Amino acid sequence: MKTFAELGFPGRMIAVEGVDGAGKTTQVHLLRRWLEGQGLKVFLSEWNSSVLVKNATTKGKKSALLTPTTFSLVHATDFADCYERQLVPLLKAGYIVLCDRYIFTAFARDTVRGCPAKWVRNIYDFAALPDMTFFLKAPLHVTLKRALDTRPRLNYFEAGMDLRLSNDTYESFKILQGRILEDYLGMSGEFDFFSIEARDPVESQQAIIRKLISANLNLQDYRS
């Protein structure tokens, strides 16, 4: 797999990864403000799936029809739609594309849900790698608390209830998140993640991320 830069795209992709409650959305949002403030062409990908794919996803989730295999394929379809319709055209047009989660989310989630790791990775190999990936890293108890504070009720799939890890929703969520974290840690070296300490104040994390981006990308190339 190659990065967008290696494939000769004029644009660049920056992905932010981490378990639920790591603070991805906050950091990505602040990055957008910073880049836009410099008059650059920026797009923040929020998984605006097409209505068609979205319907199928919600239908499956609502009725608990999904198995690990179909869960993985529905999400891969959703991702492919976003990739083909939005990400690739924008990167061809020289945009900096910020992704709140990318293929690594799928790698960790689907493998933990029981799909063979090689199968999952090969499915996603139509997609290029991000030019920079930030991994917001914190101990499980920290992210769990944050994730649960913002989610008064966990839904069935979020908690991984279909995997029968535990009859208790919160216990199940904890086991699932722990396994996902392990998987991320394993990928960290393989995919050259930039690890960011997610327990630090939001401002310090953002300052480090901005510094790393300035050092790695020539931002003036992406003026609109």
Add this chain to the structure above:
Amino acid sequence: MTANPRQSRKPRMSNKITRSVPVEIHAAPPVSTRKDFYGDGIPGVNPGELRGRLIVIEGADGSGRSTQISRLTKWLETRGHATISVGIKRSTLVSEELEKAKQGNILGRTTMSLFYATDFADQLENTIIPALKAGFMVLADRYIYTLMVRDLVRGVNESWLDNVYGIALIPDVVFYLKVSPERLVMRNFSKHFALDYWESGMDLGLSRDMFDSFTEYQGLVIRQFKKLQKKYHFDMIDGDRSVNDVYEDLRQRIQQRIEPANSGK
């Protein structure tokens, strides 16, 4: 369930056929065969538990697949085999959305491919596998090969497809109804008086003329099927014959496989 000696998988000591052929209309349970997946398969499914038979019929629109499947279903049921048929775009999960997507032509190549794979996986897990566990005859009106061929003629990478469909069960037999493009056009006209946008491969931009595009596209599909035939060993059936002739041919071939004791009767 009563034990039946013909079901036993004990190795025979000699080739001599010693059993008497029963004179009966109803058939014995099918001889069990070992099932397997093309790749890693479905997590948690043990192919050894699948006692039924998976029979696939492939072929273009107008090749007579559905006519044959409904006749074969009747015949199998008359002989006492519990039978179901499955097909493409029939999953509860995404069939409606797929139909809408086909009408709008708004999805990319990879997205469309994965959408069909999702539909297939849903039917495999929720219909085909449970039926095979229960010992059913499963007649599949097309299988992964049609999906692969459609993607391959659109330039999707073959090893990528092999990985995606590593979830699929290897069927007991795959029949391919081979019909010449000229005859396909005629059959499509006699049925709908029109050609279908997708079956004409209009999205490929081969020709702006639908008739020309249909002929060219079906030619590409046939060539691609021929390549897959080497890899997957399809049973090629001459579909240019009469419905009855094709049916008799299929019926005999299926009977040989599922009721070796009664074949030829």
